Amino acid sequence: MSAAQGRLNDFVVKIATVNGTGSASANSLLLKAFFRMGIPVVGKNYFPSNIQGMPTWYEIRVTRDGYAARSGEVDIMVAMNAETYAQDIREIAPGGYLIYDSTWPRQQTLSRPDITVIGIPLAQMANDAFADARVRILMKNMAYVGALAALIDIDMNVIRALIEQMFAGKPKLIPANMQAIELGYNYAREHVACPLPLRVEAMDKTRGHIMIDGNTAAALGCVYAGATVGAWYPITPSTSLMDAFKSFCARMRTDKETGEKRYLIVQAEDELSSAGVVLGAGWAGARAFTTTSGPGISLMGELVGLAYYAEVPMVLFDIQRVGPSTGMPTRTQQSDIQICAYASHGDTRHVCLYPADPRECFDMAVAAFDLAERLQTPVFVVSDLDVGMNDWMVPDLTWDDSCRPDRGKVLSNADLEKITSFHRYLDVDGDGIPYRTLPGCHPKGVYFNRGAGHNKWGGRTELSDEYQDVMERLLVKWATAATLVPKPEVIAARSGAPWGILAVGSCDGACKEALHRLAEQGIHIDYMRVRAFPFSAEVEKFLADHERVFVVEQNRDAQMRGMLVNETSVEKAKLTSILHYNGMPMDHRQIVRTIEDAVAEEAAA
Amino acid sequence: MSYIRKPNITYKGRAKNALGLSESSYEGTMSTLCAGCGHDSITAAMTRAFFELSIPPNRAVKISGIGCSSKTTAYFLSQSHGNNTVHGRMPSIATGAAAANGELHYVGVSGDGDTLSIGLGQFAHVIRRNLNMLYVIENNGVYGLTKGQFSASAAFGAKTKKGEVNPNPPIDPVKMGLALGASFIARSFSGDKNHLVPLIKAGLRHKGFALIDVISPCVTFNDHEDSAMSYKYAFAHMHTAADLIENKPEITADFPEGAVVPVTMHDGSDIYLKKTDPDYDPTDRARAFEYVMRHQEKGEIVTGLLYIDESRKDMHAANQTVAAPLNTFPYEQLCPGSAALADVQKRFR
Numbered sequence: 001m002s003a004a005q006g007r008l009n010d011f012v013v014k015i016a017t018v019n020g021t022g023s024a025s026a027n028s029l030l031l032k033a034f035f036r037m038g039i040p041v042v043g044k045n046y047f048p049s050n051i052q053g054m055p056t057w058y059e060i061r062v063t064r065d066g067y068a069a070r071s072g073e074v075d076i077m078v079a080m081n082a083e084t085y086a087q088d089i090r091e092i093a094p095g096g097y098l099i100y101d102s103t104w105p106r107q108q109t110l111s112r113p114d115i116t117v118i119g120i121p122l123a124q125m126a127n128d129a130f131a132d133a134r135v136r137i138l139m140k141n142m143a144y145v146g147a148l149a150a151l152i153d154i155d156m157n158v159i160r161a162l163i164e165q166m167f168a169g170k171p172k173l174i175p176a177n178m179q180a181i182e183l184g185y186n187y188a189r190e191h192v193a194c195p196l197p198l199r200v201e202a203m204d205k206t207r208g209h210i211m212i213d214g215n216t217a218a219a220l221g222c223v224y225a226g227a228t229v230g231a232w233y234p235i236t237p238s239t240s241l242m243d244a245f246k247s248f249c250a251r252m253r254t255d256k257e258t259g260e261k262r263y264l265i266v267q268a269e270d271e272l273s274s275a276g277v278v279l280g281a282g283w284a285g286a287r288a289f290t291t292t293s294g295p296g297i298s299l300m301g302e303l304v305g306l307a308y309y310a311e312v313p314m315v316l317f318d319i320q321r322v323g324p325s326t327g328m329p330t331r332t333q334q335s336d337i338q339i340c341a342y343a344s345h346g347d348t349r350h351v352c353l354y355p356a357d358p359r360e361c362f363d364m365a366v367a368a369f370d371l372a373e374r375l376q377t378p379v380f381v382v383s384d385l386d387v388g389m390n391d392w393m394v395p396d397l398t399w400d401d402s403c404r405p406d407r408g409k410v411l412s413n414a415d416l417e418k419i420t421s422f423h424r425y426l427d428v429d430g431d432g433i434p435y436r437t438l439p440g441c442h443p444k445g446v447y448f449n450r451g452a453g454h455n456k457w458g459g460r461t462e463l464s465d466e467y468q469d470v471m472e473r474l475l476v477k478w479a480t481a482a483t484l485v486p487k488p489e490v491i492a493a494r495s496g497a498p499w500g501i502l503a504v505g506s507c508d509g510a511c512k513e514a515l516h517r518l519a520e521q522g523i524h525i526d527y528m529r530v531r532a533f534p535f536s537a538e539v540e541k542f543l544a545d546h547e548r549v550f551v552v553e554q555n556r557d558a559q560m561r562g563m564l565v566n567e568t569s570v571e572k573a574k575l576t577s578i579l580h581y582n583g584m585p586m587d588h589r590q591i592v593r594t595i596e597d598a599v600a601e602e603a604a605a
Numbered sequence: 606m607s608y609i610r611k612p613n614i615t616y617k618g619r620a621k622n623a624l625g626l627s628e629s630s631y632e633g634t635m636s637t638l639c640a641g642c643g644h645d646s647i648t649a650a651m652t653r654a655f656f657e658l659s660i661p662p663n664r665a666v667k668i669s670g671i672g673c674s675s676k677t678t679a680y681f682l683s684q685s686h687g688n689n690t691v692h693g694r695m696p697s698i699a700t701g702a703a704a705a706n707g708e709l710h711y712v713g714v715s716g717d718g719d720t721l722s723i724g725l726g727q728f729a730h731v732i733r734r735n736l737n738m739l740y741v742i743e744n745n746g747v748y749g750l751t752k753g754q755f756s757a758s759a760a761f762g763a764k765t766k767k768g769e770v771n772p773n774p775p776i777d778p779v780k781m782g783l784a785l786g787a788s789f790i791a792r793s794f795s796g797d798k799n800h801l802v803p804l805i806k807a808g809l810r811h812k813g814f815a816l817i818d819v820i821s822p823c824v825t826f827n828d829h830e831d832s833a834m835s836y837k838y839a840f841a842h843m844h845t846a847a848d849l850i851e852n853k854p855e856i857t858a859d860f861p862e863g864a865v866v867p868v869t870m871h872d873g874s875d876i877y878l879k880k881t882d883p884d885y886d887p888t889d890r891a892r893a894f895e896y897v898m899r900h901q902e903k904g905e906i907v908t909g910l911l912y913i914d915e916s917r918k919d920m921h922a923a924n925q926t927v928a929a930p931l932n933t934f935p936y937e938q939l940c941p942g943s944a945a946l947a948d949v950q951k952r953f954r
Contacts, residue, residue, distance in 0.1 A: 036954070210953035220949065226939040228931035229704045231697075248949075252941040260927040262939060264704045264920075269730040273697040276690075276727070280668075280701020283688060285932035288701060302691050396950060399943040405936060438932060439686035439702060440709045443663040448679060448687040460679070 009039050009064035011075040011198045013148065016088045017141070018081050020052030026141035027058035029162055030148065031391060035211050036158045038203040040066040042509075043211075043391045044585055049236065049329045055084045062200055065516075068357065068392065068509030072587035075198055076152070078144050080122075086110055097196065099147065101140070103127075118192055120147045125183045130176065139180035146184025153195035155202065156185065208396055214387035215291075217358035217397065218317060219244035221365025222289055223252060226405050227315070229288035231266040231277030233296060236329045237385040238319035241291040271296035275303040275314070282313040283449060285410065285438035287369045289315035294323045294336045297343060304378050305344025306451040308474075311425070311434065313372035313379075313408070316340075317365075320384040322583045331583025332385035334505055334554035340380040341533050341563060347471065351379045351481050352533040355387055356489075356508035359394035360531075367486060373408035375481050376436060384554070386506045386585040409435045416442040424449075424458030425470055432476030478534060485532035488539055491515070493524035499595075500526040500546040502539075504560050507552045507586050514591035523599055525550075530560070535567055543570040550595060552578045554586060623659035631656045633680040638673055643795035643821030643836075644743045648680045650798050651712070651741075654805035655682060665710045666702060670695040670724060673750055674716030674743035674821075693724025696731035699738055700920070706930040707921045710809060711738035718748050721757035721776045728778070732785045732814055737919040739808040739815045742778055743795070745823040746834035753826035764831035777901070778818045783894045783912060789815035790893075790912040794839050795822070797908075803849040803876075804910060812871035813919045820906060833904075844905040846885045846896060850877045871915060887913050 013030070017023040024045075031043045042061040048054035061071050073093045079085050079100045085107065089098060094114040100106055102119030111117070126140040149159055159181060167173045188194055219241050222230070232242045246265055253262040268274040274290045281288035292300070297318050307314045320336045322328035340352050351371055353364040364381050372379040409429075416422060416437070424447040425434045434456075437445030447458045455466035456473065489508075493515070503511045508529050515527055528542045543549060543564065551561040558577040565572050578594050580586045619627045631652045636645050655665060662684035669675035671692035678687045690698045695713050703711055720728045720742050731740070746759040753765055761774045782790040789811040793801040801819065808815030820839050822828045828835045867875045868887075886892060893912045900907045927934070 032954075210950050212950075212953045220946070224940050224946070226936045228934060228939065229701065231701065231704075252945060253939065255927070259925050261925050262927050262931070262934060264924050264926050264931060266700060266704065266734070266920075268697065268700075269726055272694060273700075273727055273730065276694045276697025277701035277704065279690075280688075280698035280703075281705040281932075282701070283698070284666075284702040284705035286701075286705030288705070303694065306691050397946055399946045401943050437686075438706075439666045440664055440706055441686075443684050446663055446684055446686055448689065450687075450689040451691055452689065 007075070007198050009062050009200050009203060012059060012061045012071050012073055013076045013078065013152075014057055014059045014074045014088075014091070015078040015144070016055065016057050016081045016084050018083070019048055019050060019054050019056040021141065022138045023056070023058065023080070023141045025166065026145050027060070028391070029145055029159065029166065030154075031060050032162055032211065033149075033154050033158050034060065034062050034200060035206050035393065036162070037155055037200060038206050039064060039200055040205050040393055041211070042068060042070055042393070044070055044386070045390055046584070047330050055081050064203060064205070066205060067513045069513055070585050070587045072589050076148075078148070080140075080144065089115075097198070099144070099151070118151070120144070120184060120187055120191075122147070122184065125187065126180060129179060129183060135176065139176065142177050142180035143184035146181035146186075147188040148184075149181065150185045150188035150194045151192060151196050153199040153201070206393060209393050210396055211391045211393055212358045213240070213389055213391050214355060214358040214361035214383055215241035215319065215389060216244045218355075218361040218365045218381065218383065218388075219248055220397065221362040223248045224399060225287060225366045225369040227287040227289050227369060228263050229266070229277065229281040229286045230263070230290070231268050231274040231281070231288065232291050233268050233271045233274050235271075235293045235296050237321055237389045238291040238293045238296075238317060240389060241317055241319065271299040272303065275300035275316070278314045278316070279303050279307050279312050282307070282372070283439070287315070287373070287405070289317065289369075291317045291319070293319050293321050293329075294339070295326070297336055297339055301344045304350065305346060305348050307378045308344065308348045308350065309346070310449050310451055311376040311436070312449070313376055315368045315372050315379050315381065317381045317383060319388040320382065328583050330385070332506070332554070332585055333581055333583060334382075334384055334507075335556070335559065335581065337382065337504070337553070337555065337559040338562065340382050349478060349534070351375060351377060351485060352382050353379065353486060354382050354505040354531055356505055356529060357387060357394050358392045359397060361387060362397050364486070370406040371481070371484060374406050374484065375433060375477060376408060377477070377481075382505065384506050390585070409433055411435050411437050411441070411445055413442040416444045419444070422447070423456065425454060425456045425473070427456070427473050427476065430476075431480045432473050432478070433480060482534040482536050485534065485536060487536055488531050488542070489529040490538065490542065491527040493519065493526050497524050497526045498547045500528060500542060500549045501552060501591070502528045502530060502542065502549050502564070503552040504530050507554060510586040510588045510591060511552055513588035514595070517588060517592050518595055521596075523595065525595065533563065535564070539564075540568050543568055543574070547574070548576060548598075549574055550576050550578050550591070552580075552591060554580050556581045622656055624661060626656070626659075626662075628652060628656040630662060630684060631682055633683040636680045637676065639825045641824040642673070643745060643819075643823070644674055644677050645680070646795040646798060647741065647743055647801065647819050647821055648677050650801040650805055652681045653798070653802050654809065657802070658806055658809060660710055660809070664708075665712060667712050667714065668695050668699045668702065669714045670716075670719035672716040672719045672748070673823075674714055675719055677743065678714050693719055693722070694727055695719065696724065696727040696736070696740075700731060700734060700736055703736055703738060703920065705932040707737065707926065708930055711736075712809070713738055713740045715740065715742050717742060717744045717746060717756040717758035721778060725757070725776070729781065729785055732782060732787045732816070734920045735788055735813045735917050735923070737812055737814070737921070739805065739817070741805070742816070742818045743821045744778070744818055744834070745821050745827055746775075746832065747823050747827040749823050749826055760833040763833055766826055766829055777897075778816065779897055779911060780894065782816045783890055783897070786917070787816050787912070788813040788914045788917040789910075791815075791817045791910045792820070792906065792908045793817060794820045794843055794906070794908060796836060796839065797843075800845075800848070800908065807849055807870070807876045807910065810870045810872055810874055810876070811913070811915070813915075813917055839906060842905050844900050844907050845881045845909050846907045846911060847887045847909040848881055849910050868913060868915070887911060890914075
């Protein structure tokens with residue numbers, strides 16, 4: 001009993017369903033219910049690249065300690081999909097629970113002695129209560145919400161309030177949904193000793209927080225940054241970013257009387273074209289962005305190179321998915337780290353920002369436009385499916401109304417009047433960033449933009465020294481970029497810790513949980529999360545200050561480690577990779593195990 | 606070479622336009638193309654058209670892809686912003702620039718390889734968007750910069766200078782434009798400036814996508830006996846369907862009497878179509894298609910303004926974009942502010 005006591009507000013519920021059966025709203029209802037009870041939650045959606053009929057799972061971790069990653073274990077499995085039943089039952093941790101639809105007989109051969117099986121006739125109850133076939137399927141989902149509410153003690157008032165809010169636009173649907181929830185609730189109460197030892201209880205740890213996915217947050221960031229042109233080609237898992245931008249703009253950037261839009265979204269014919277639109281708009285002075293994923297980045301390469309060399313601002317959101325090639329479009333990975341950093345032929349390097357959660361997606365979206373215009377170069381926001389499409393609990397997004405965008409070195413007509421002559425690629429200020437003008441400006445500011453060799457005056461050249469002069473100056477700009485990009489996040493375990501973990505993006509939650517669990521064992525390790533490329537001086541220092549650094553990332557080829565070796569003076573042997581790339585969001589276990597082993601090895605040596 | 610400065614000579618008594626500028630204000634740097642290249646004639650026609658329309662040079666924007674034709678944007682309007690981009694992607698970059706600022710005159714220059722091979726997709730989709738721009742194809746049926754390979758517009762069975770035979774049929778940008786619903790489609794010949802200049806002017810005035818396919822012989826690689834894109838062939842097989850005449854009396858007076866049809870453009874100006882072929886109607890898409898095909902079968906290149914539809918909305922109109930350019934739109938009207946952000950987050954709790 002004491003072990004179960006210890007699991008109050010600390011366990012994982014996973015729901016296995018078939019996609020296209022409307023389980024998403026039931027699952028998000030559950031997630032929100034915990035959140036409203038003040039309990040920190042982590043929600044992960046494992047969905048197929050399919051519209052209807054394939055297995056899909058939703059995993060909710062309630063975590064009183066406020067961990068941000070998945071735990072890697074399942075304590076309660078709601079098995080609604082016969083096709084994955086065997087797999088689902090295997091996944092339950094010893095001492096856990098299986099909830100299944102007892103309308104049909106269960107495969108007894110798949111029993112496990114170390115779990116508790118709870119049968120609830122969900123389909124039967126829904127069929128008896130509702131006439132319409134489609135409604136029956138939907139209500140079966142609501143019935144498992146009700147059953148769970150009874151089993152783990154979710155506050156029914158919270159559920160009722162959420163249902164009323166969910167169907168505020170269609171109040172007629174409220175009674176049926178509540179009825180279905182109560183069917184499941186009452187059945188569980190009558191047939192099972194409720195609540196189970198694994199249960200929830202109200203806390204006060206979600207105040208001042210929201211549940212939001214990274215793509216929605218990034219879209220808000222684009223609105224607040226003043227982006228006016230969006231160009232894209234639909235691709236999972238980035239689509240919801242432009243969709244969200246569109247719906248925010250429809251509400252916030254459309255004149256209510258005239259219908260005039262203060263934005264323009266081009267759904268282009270492919271990613272080559274969407275990159276071209278962003279480049280053209282950036283050149284002409286609009287804040288423009290595209291949303292894509294790995295395959296799109298591959299296609300955009302040539303235009304990114306043009307923007308780098310001709311020095312045109314662009315913002316590109318790469319919501320990474322599993323590669324190579326088509327890979328697994330609905331699974332997460334960080335395998336575009338290097339293609340974003342070095343996209344295109346020739347010597348090119350690009351500014352990259354690596355958000356770790358939706359709040360950072362918002363902040364970094366804003367920062368990306370400032371950096372792109374300040375540095376006149378492409379900026380990638382390298383997010384991933386886990387951050388982009390899952391709901392995360394993050395502190396409220398905030399906005400400072402005195403904030404104004406940094407439009408960079410753009411000469412106005414008044415500026416042009418004052419100067420004798422304008423030269424596009426001259427490093428006037430010594431920071432490697434030249435001045436630019438926008439098409440349509442004062443005649444003095446006219447210049448010819450080109451991807452062909454050019455000299456510092458802006459003229460075409462095939463002269464070696466003139467070409468090289470511009471390439472060298474771009475390195476000065478790169479050094480300036482390293483001082484402007486977001487600084488890494490650093491957590492010092494205690495002074496003089498010899499080992500460090502260096503992570504990027506969505507590895508953050510798993511790493512922080514691992515640090516905590518290792519500290520409980522007396523293993524103290526420093527932490528740095530790289531938030532941008534080029535690496536700032538702090539990254540170099542962290543690497544220098546530690547004897548050994550574990551580099552945690554989500555790809556096979558240790559792409560971030562490769563960049564650290566390439567771009568800093570770190571000795572290669574210092575860096576030990578911890579690689580997770582199976583497509584599922586990362587959890588702490590692999591990190592803890594690797595470091596425990598390393599500690600043991602060192603003790604033995 | 607383009608870094609050799611073109612002498613800046615102003616002739617006394619040279620004509621000035623409504624802005625008080627002479628034609629030299631619309632010229633560019635020295636061409637680096639081969640002597641006699643058809644593209645240079647198009648460059649001259651472009652210069653003339655912008656001059657005659659009195660467009661302030663700094664309010665024009667030139668965009669091109671890659672190839673001999675695309676290089677020509679440096680050879681006219683040196684007082685305009687230009688953007689020589691990457692191969693086949695000029696339409697998307699023009700789309701972005703026009704999205705940011707719809708108030709400028711966009712002129713895209715492309716070639717048959719840039720438009721019909723590597724850029725065919727972008728060409729098709731910029732037509733669909735009805736982007737407000739003039740799009741000129743300098744069409745010579747051959748890859749010049751890489752020394753004489755067939756392009757997608759080379760005639761079926763045409764021979765290269767070395768005697769190689771083209772095994773594939775050509776893609777005709779005019780028929781593509783008609784099929785895709787382009788709102789302004791014309792064809793002309795680089796060697797006929799009097800024909801080309803009025804078309805360029807009409808294309809610049811058209812509010813929407815104006816396509817002009819200009820047959821422009823390559824003197825080095827495709828001006829020989831077996832080519833259907835040579836000066837000799839073009840002069841012998843040109844067939845004017847509907848000509849454009851200027852609405853200036855001193856010019857119209859040069860033309861013989863005939864059926865003259867005025868077409869009112871979005872900017873309120875009229876263009877006049879002189880029908881040389883009695884049954885030609887440039888507002889009937891199906892018949893235009895049939896007409897072009899029928900003459901093609903006879904080996905004739907139909908020229909003139911072949912199709913026009915002034916009723917189609919351009920990209921901004923279809924989007925209902927606000928009138929002021931997006932690139933300089935006041936930030937205060939773009940950022941919804943902290944209160945709206947707090948409000949939006951209610952649904953995330």
